[in-house]
Amino acid sequence: MTLTGKMLIGRQAIAGTGEAIRAIDPSTDQALEPTYLGGDHSHVEQACTLAWSAFDSYRETSLEQRAGFLETIAEQIEALGDALIDRATAETGLPRARIQGERGRTCHQLRTFARVVRAGEWLDVRVDPAQPQRQPLPRADLRQRQIAVGPVAVFGASNFPLAFSVAGGDTASALAAGCPVLVKAHSAHPGTSELVGRAVIRAVQQHNLPEGVFSLLFGSGREMGIALVEDPRIKAVGFTGSRSGGIALTKAAQARNEPIPVYAEMSSINPVFLFGAALHARGEALAQGFVASLTQGAGQFCTNPGLLIARQGEALDRFTVAATRQLKDSPAQTMLTPGIHQAYAAGVAALANNPRARLLGQGLAGNGANQGQAHLFSARAEDFLADAALQAEVFGATSLIVQCADDAEVHQVAEHLEGQLTATLHLDEGDLPAARALLPALERKAGRILVNGWPTGVEVCDAMVHGGPFPATSDARATSVGTAAILRFLRPVCYQDFPDSLLPEALVHANPLHLRRLVDGQREA
Amino acid sequence: MTLTGKMLIGRQAIAGTGEAIRAIDPSTDQALEPTYLGGDHSHVEQACTLAWSAFDSYRETSLEQRAGFLETIAEQIEALGDALIDRATAETGLPRARIQGERGRTCHQLRTFARVVRAGEWLDVRVDPAQPQRQPLPRADLRQRQIAVGPVAVFGASNFPLAFSVAGGDTASALAAGCPVLVKAHSAHPGTSELVGRAVIRAVQQHNLPEGVFSLLFGSGREMGIALVEDPRIKAVGFTGSRSGGIALTKAAQARNEPIPVYAEMSSINPVFLFGAALHARGEALAQGFVASLTQGAGQFCTNPGLLIARQGEALDRFTVAATRQLKDSPAQTMLTPGIHQAYAAGVAALANNPRARLLGQGLAGNGANQGQAHLFSARAEDFLADAALQAEVFGATSLIVQCADDAEVHQVAEHLEGQLTATLHLDEGDLPAARALLPALERKAGRILVNGWPTGVEVCDAMVHGGPFPATSDARATSVGTAAILRFLRPVCYQDFPDSLLPEALVHANPLHLRRLVDGQREA
Numbered sequence A, B: 001m002t003l004t005g006k007m008l009i010g011r012q013a014i015a016g017t018g019e020a021i022r023a024i025d026p027s028t029d030q031a032l033e034p035t036y037l038g039g040d041h042s043h044v045e046q047a048c049t050l051a052w053s054a055f056d057s058y059r060e061t062s063l064e065q066r067a068g069f070l071e072t073i074a075e076q077i078e079a080l081g082d083a084l085i086d087r088a089t090a091e092t093g094l095p096r097a098r099i100q101g102e103r104g105r106t107c108h109q110l111r112t113f114a115r116v117v118r119a120g121e122w123l124d125v126r127v128d129p130a131q132p133q134r135q136p137l138p139r140a141d142l143r144q145r146q147i148a149v150g151p152v153a154v155f156g157a158s159n160f161p162l163a164f165s166v167a168g169g170d171t172a173s174a175l176a177a178g179c180p181v182l183v184k185a186h187s188a189h190p191g192t193s194e195l196v197g198r199a200v201i202r203a204v205q206q207h208n209l210p211e212g213v214f215s216l217l218f219g220s221g222r223e224m225g226i227a228l229v230e231d232p233r234i235k236a237v238g239f240t241g242s243r244s245g246g247i248a249l250t251k252a253a254q255a256r257n258e259p260i261p262v263y264a265e266m267s268s269i270n271p272v273f274l275f276g277a278a279l280h281a282r283g284e285a286l287a288q289g290f291v292a293s294l295t296q297g298a299g300q301f302c303t304n305p306g307l308l309i310a311r312q313g314e315a316l317d318r319f320t321v322a323a324t325r326q327l328k329d330s331p332a333q334t335m336l337t338p339g340i341h342q343a344y345a346a347g348v349a350a351l352a353n354n355p356r357a358r359l360l361g362q363g364l365a366g367n368g369a370n371q372g373q374a375h376l377f378s379a380r381a382e383d384f385l386a387d388a389a390l391q392a393e394v395f396g397a398t399s400l401i402v403q404c405a406d407d408a409e410v411h412q413v414a415e416h417l418e419g420q421l422t423a424t425l426h427l428d429e430g431d432l433p434a435a436r437a438l439l440p441a442l443e444r445k446a447g448r449i450l451v452n453g454w455p456t457g458v459e460v461c462d463a464m465v466h467g468g469p470f471p472a473t474s475d476a477r478a479t480s481v482g483t484a485a486i487l488r489f490l491r492p493v494c495y496q497d498f499p500d501s502l503l504p505e506a507l508v509h510a511n512p513l514h515l516r517r518l519v520d521g522q523r524e525a
Helices: A040-060 A063-077 A081-094 A098-117 A171-177 A190-206 A223-230 A243-254 A276-299 A314-328 A339-352 A379-384 A408-415 A429-445 A483-489 B041-058 B063-079 B082-091 B096-119 B169-177 B192-204 B223-230 B245-252 B276-299 B313-329 B338-352 B381-386 B407-414 B430-443 B483-489
Strands: A008-010 A011-014 A126-128 A142-147 A152-155 A181-182 A214-217 A236-240 A262-265 A273-274 A305-312 A358-362 A375-380 A398-404 A420-426 A446-452 A489-498 B007-009 B012-014 B127-128 B141-148 B150-154 B181-184 B214-217 B236-240 B262-265 B269-276 B307-311 B359-361 B376-381 B399-402 B420-426 B447-453 B490-496
Touching: A008 A040, A008 A190, A008 A408, A008 B127, A040 A126, A040 A181, A040 A214, A040 A223, A063 A098, A063 A190, A081 A098, A081 A190, A098 A171, A098 A483, A098 B169, A152 A171, A152 A223, A152 B269, A171 A181, A171 A236, A171 A446, A171 A483, A181 A223, A190 A214, A223 A243, A236 A243, A236 A483, A236 B007, A243 A262, A243 B245, A273 A276, A273 A408, A276 A314, A276 A398, A276 A420, A276 A429, A305 A314, A305 A408, A314 A358, A314 A375, A314 A398, A339 A375, A339 A398, A375 A379, A379 A398, A379 A408, A408 A429, A420 A429, A429 A446, A429 B430, A483 A489, B007 B041, B007 B192, B041 B181, B041 B214, B041 B223, B063 B096, B063 B127, B063 B169, B063 B192, B082 B096, B082 B192, B096 B169, B096 B483, B150 B169, B150 B223, B169 B181, B169 B236, B169 B483, B181 B223, B192 B214, B214 B262, B236 B245, B245 B262, B245 B307, B269 B276, B269 B407, B276 B307, B276 B313, B276 B420, B307 B407, B313 B359, B313 B376, B313 B399, B338 B359, B376 B381, B381 B407, B407 B430, B420 B430, B430 B447, B483 B490
Parallel strands: A152 A181, A152 A236, A181 A214, A236 A262, A273 A305, A273 A420, A305 A398, A375 A398, A420 A446, A446 B490, A489 B447, B150 B181, B150 B236, B181 B214, B236 B262, B269 B307, B269 B420, B307 B399, B376 B399, B420 B447
Antiparallel strands: A008 A011, A008 A214, A126 A142, A142 A489, A358 A375, B007 B012, B007 B214, B127 B141, B141 B490, B359 B376
16 A cells, blocks of 8 residues: 555545655654645645535434444454554554554444444433423423534544544544544654545445545644634544643634634543552562553553652562662663654653652663663652652653652642542552542542552543543543543534424434433433 | 521621622612622632532432432422512512522422432443453453532522522532532622522531532622632532623633633523414414513523524515514513613614614513613624624513525524524424424534424423533533533543442442443443
8 A cells, every 4th residue: 555645635635735744763763755745724624614514414324324434444444454554663663563452442442432323322312201281381392312513623642543543532432423523643653644544534435424524634733733623613622642732722722713622631640559558568569560561662651650659668668679670671662753752851851850859760771763761760748749840741651659758648649639540559458448538539630540450551441531630631521532432522402392203313202213211300221 | 587698608607898789679779688798719718618628528428318408408498488589579670470480490400400319320330340351451340430520619690590590500410410519699689699598508507518518609790700710629610691701701710720611601692493384374473472482581581582584575574563563562571680771771772773783663661770671673684694793692672583585595594693502493394394404503503492482491301401502601512401410510430440348339339329330331221
C-alpha cells in the first residue's frame, strides 16, 4: 500500500498547501517518506461542510447499520496487515508486539461499540404516556430519547497511534453515537493515520454512508486544531494530549458564539499509596511490580505511576532499596518523538535540580536516539506539599516517592493532589481501616481506584472510567475509554404528543427495537 | 411564622452586613417587611466550609435515608400552610391559585426525586468480573458507580418562587444525587425563600444530617453569586435566569483553577410552526390556544411562545385576525418585579420602533403598578433573517408572527434560530410530510418538540427535557426539569479489584440494593 501524503476529505484525497510534516523514526532520527502538507482553513471548511450535510442522515441510520459500519472499520484495519504494523512501529519506536496488541485493542474497541449500538441502552428511552383524565390538568404523552450532538472533532494522541488515534476510542464512540467525525491526525504518525483513515473510508463506502461521515486532516501547530474547534458545525471535541493543548482547545470552544463541550484527557501523575502491612509483608514484590509498571512503554502512558506515597520507616526503606536496584537494570527505551524525549529530559533535569527532591537511582542509559532513561526520586511530604513543581507530570519513566511522617500526612498529601485518572492502594488485611479512611478523598480525586494492582493497563469494558477531575480531564462526568464514552456525544430530546408516524423508531408505541424502556417510572423487563 | 431577615448557614440564622434587600409587592410597589441584608465573602466561606465538611458523609447516606429526607422537605413545605402562599403571592404578584399549584408541583418534584433515589438506576452500576484465565492478559474485576460531584450552588429564579427556587428542581436533584446545596436566594422573593429555607433545615435536623447539607444566602447584584461560583469547594452550579447572568456565571466557573460545570437555563423564544392544513382547518381554535399560552402568567414562562412561523396567505391572515381580536380583550397582569416590567416595556418599545416589525395588536392596558400588556407583532421572514434583534427574547406576553413566502423560507427560518427549550408544530394529517422534513432541524435546535400543544406547562416526569442547545441553556446534554436532572450532579468512579469489604454498598457482590446492574455486558433482569 503506497502512502500518498494526502488528507482524506470525504471521498477525496487532497494534498495540503501548508507546512511540511514528516514522520521521524525516533530510534534513528531518520525522516520517513512521504511528506504530508498541512491543510488550511479551506480544508476545514470543506470537511465541515461535508460532515454537516452527512449529519442528519447518519445520525438516523439504523442500529444494525451503524454497528455493521463499526465492525467493517475493524475488518478494514485488520486487512491492512503488516503494512500497518510496520509503519506504526517505524513512526513511534514502539515494539512490534505492542503495536500488534494495540491493533487488537483498537479493533476490539470498535466491535465493543458495535455491541453497544445494537443493545440501544444509550438511547435511554423514557415514556410517560398521556393521562387525559388526570386532575387538575391532563398529562401529555412524553417520550425521550438521546440523539447525536453533531459532528465531532477528534485529536489523535501521540502515545497510542491506533487505540487513541484516527479510529481510536473517541472516533469509535462518536461514530457509535451517530456523529460524523473529523480527525486531526497527530503529526508524529501521519503514515499510520493515513492507512487507518483509508480503512475507515473504505468502510464508509462499503456501507453506502454519506462521505462526510469521516475526514482526516493534517496540520502541525495549533492553527488547524483551533480552526476546527471554532467551526460552528463542530458540536463536540475529543482530545488526548498535553494539559496546555487541552486547555487551549477548551478555551477556544468556550469562546465560540455557541460554546461546545470539550473532552480533553490531559494530565495525571497517578498516585500509588503503599500501606504499612502490605509494604512490610511484600516490599520486594511491590518494588518489582512498580518498576515494571513505571517503565512499561518507556513510561509513556497516561496512567503511569508517577507518585508513590507511604509512611517513612524501615519497610519503605527496604522497598526503596529494592525498587532502586530493580530500576538500575532496566534498559532505556526509545521514546515516541524527539520532542517528547526532550521534554522528558527537561522534566528529569528539573527534578534533579530541585533541592526538595533527591535522586534515588536510575535505569540504564541508552545507545542511540531518543532513549528514555528511567529515574526515581524521593521527597519529604512537607516538601511535596510546599512545592507545586513536584506535582507536575513528567511524561516518561520517572516517579517520585513521597515520604510521610504519619497517616495524617498521608491524608494531607492525598487532599493536596489535583484531579487524577487513577489512584492505587496497596494493602493487606491489616491496612483496611487506613484504606477505608483514605477512600473518600480518593473518590473525590480520581476516576479509577485500584487495589493491589498497577494503573497502567486500561481495560476496554463497560465499567472502565478513564477520566477524572481537572486537570486529569476537562470534564469529570465523562470517560474516554470503555462503553460509557458514547454518552459524551449525546443529548436528550423530548417528543410531546407526537403521532406514531412522526416518531423516531426508538420511540414508537410498538417498541420495534425491543428496548427496555422506562415507562411511567417502571423499567420494562 | 415570623420572618427574621436572616441568612441560614447550616444550623445558624445569621444577619448579613451588606446592602439592604426588600421584597416589593409588584401589584402596589409597596416594600414588604422585613429587610434582608446581603451577605459577604465571609458568609460564602462559612457556608462552603460547612458544605464541604458535610459532603463525604451526606453523599454516602443510604438511598432510603436520602429519599426520606426529600419527602420530609416536601412535608415541611406543606406544613408552612397559608403563610407560604400569602408571602409568595405578595412577593410575586402571581395569583394565589398559581402559587398553590406551584407548591403542589414543588412537593411532587421532591417526592419524585425520592422515588428516583430509591430506584437507584442513577447509580448506573456496571460490573465486569475478573477473568483470571483470559489470554493474553487476565482481566481485573472492574465496577463502576456514579457518585455526587460535590457541593452545588443553586440560583433561584424570579418567575417560579417555589418550583425553580430554594427547594426547586435544581436543589431537589442535587440533594438527590448526594450533593450539599448552597442556595443564593432571588432578591425578588426573600421572604418566600426564608420560609422554604427553614423548611429544608427542619428536614435536615429531623434526619440528623450534617448541618452543611443546606445553606441559604442573600445578596443582590452579582458579587455574592460570583464568590460562590469561585469557591473551590463548589463543584457545580444550577441557574435559571437571564442570558447575561448565566453567561457571567459560566465565565466565572471556567476561569477557576479547576473549571466546573454550570447548568444555566437562560433564553428561549420557543418557535411555533403553524402548518397549512392545520391553519386552514382550525385557525380560530389555534388563535385561542395561542393567546391563552402567550398570556398565561403574564407571559413570564421560559417556554412562552415568542415566535410563530407560518406560510403567508389567507389562512394565516385569518389566524392573525382571530389572534389579534382575542388578544384585544386579554387583561393586563401584574409582572413579577418592577425591573422585569421595565425590561418588558423596553423590549416591546424596541419591537414597536423596529421598522422591520409591525404591531398587529395589543391586550388591555392595566391599572396600577407593573402591569404587563400583551403585544403581538409580525415581520416578514426575510426581515427576521436579516435582523438579529427580532430573535431576542422579550420576557413577557409578546410574540412575533414570521410570515414566510414558502416552505423553503420556513426551513430557512428554522435553521436560522438559536438553540431553544421547545419547538412546536401545529399540523393535520396533510401536513405530515412537511413536518417530517422540518423535524431534523428542530431536533438539532430544541430540547422538547411538541405536536398540537402549547409549550407552556412543563411536566415533572421521567421523559421531560427542559433544556436545549445554547443559548437556551449552557449545556445541551442536560435537563433542569424531570428526573434526568439528577444526572447533572454525578460523575463515574471505577473500582478495580476491590475486596468486598472496601466496596461501596451499591457495588458489593451480593447486590443488596437489588439494582439491575450491567454485568459483563448483560443487563440483569
